[in-house]
Amino acid sequence: MYWTNFYNPRNPLSDIGRIQRDLHRLFNEYYPETQRAFPAVNIWTKDDSAVVTAELPGFTKKDVKLSVVDQDVIIEGEPVSEKRNEKEHYHRRERSRSMFKRSIHLPFPIDASKVDARLNNGVLVMSLPRAEEDKPKKIEIQA
Amino acid sequence: MAEKKSIQKQESQAIEQSERIRSGKVFLPATDIIETDNEIIIRADMPGVNEKAIDITLDNKVLTIQGCVDQDTPGDYQLAYSEYETGDYLRKFTLSDAIEQEKINARYKEGVLEVTLPKAEKMKARQITVTSE
Structure with missing residues (x-):
């Protein structure tokens, strides 16, 4: 079976840890905001x-x-x-409010x-x- | 033991050609730029800066905002966990001709610098009506 190549019988949880790490990295790359x-x-x-x-x-x-x-x-x-004005228009909006x-x-x-x-x-x-x-x-x- | 998380502030990069004398990091303040009919408002987050340590200069249409932070670490404490760094703030904006440069106004409140740049009279939007013969 495909996954048996990666399966470590001594530590079956290591795969889960690895997947979690990979996912974490993936999300950090694409959605750094969510970590903040x-x-x-x-x-x-x-x-x-x-x-x-x-x-x-x-x-x-x-x-x-x-x-x-x-x-x-x-x-x-x-x-x-x-204070908000109906006629105002944002060029940049970087501050979090x-x-x-x-x-x-x-x-x-x-x-x-x-x-x-x-x-x-x-x-x-x-x-x-x-x-x-x-x-x-x-x-x-x-x- | 001090753990570090991603730093939220963006460090100011290569904004100056010359080096600064003061050591320490320099950050780009998060900024909102708002335009209304009569003015442009720049609001920049510069927490931890003393009002007197803010410097705003206008040179050749380049508006520079600068703030020096008082680095006061609490007495004999150890930093156990850190999510942000402190440092000075520096950011430059190039203004268009359309600003009434003499009437620029700035105020600092609760860590936010607000610079109001009134538009020059000639640049204010004018309604032009088309008439038919």
Whole structure:
């Protein structure tokens, strides 16, 4: 049979992995857009807190909603429409102006009451302290 | 540990013949260009730029928009995951004659630069009626 040439009896799943990789590559080539989650984020961490930054040009703080659920931060937003005129005509339209919702998983649970978020010049910076009960406890050896 | 995903921003390539003094990457800001009856509006996404670090020049019909980003990485944190890079912005557009160059107006708000270029009077669309004899 044709496929037996490729079939590896020691690891029958390797074929599936290969197919998945090939498909992934194919889709990435033709539809790179589908891989993009909006907004793009950077995550910075240290032992007891994390900083998440995202670029949200054109969004005001009223347009963006943030929530924290245990280990996840959810960013969602809807842009206010820029004034539209019936007679206007677009030569280029490269900026994304759509609704978004994105959840970001962090390495530790967050103390939601101590989160600090700022949106300045289109950049969102959230500082997310690790929940007190999740922090490692130092244990003294008694004897 | 830092994982990298595809970079969303497009890097500005060979846009300048001369090299820049400032190191770091330069990106092409995503831009909308809108034309109305009286003006052309350019809206460019330039997040992370301070208003004062924006430079707009018009030289020989070439409009250059430039913005320098303050690279402030949070204190003693480690970058754990990265989807975008930060850098300066630079983009050039060649304008047609039809612009009232003295009346160009620019403002920066929430990371978006908006440049309004009023059309010159003589180029505004005029209705011409055909009359029959």
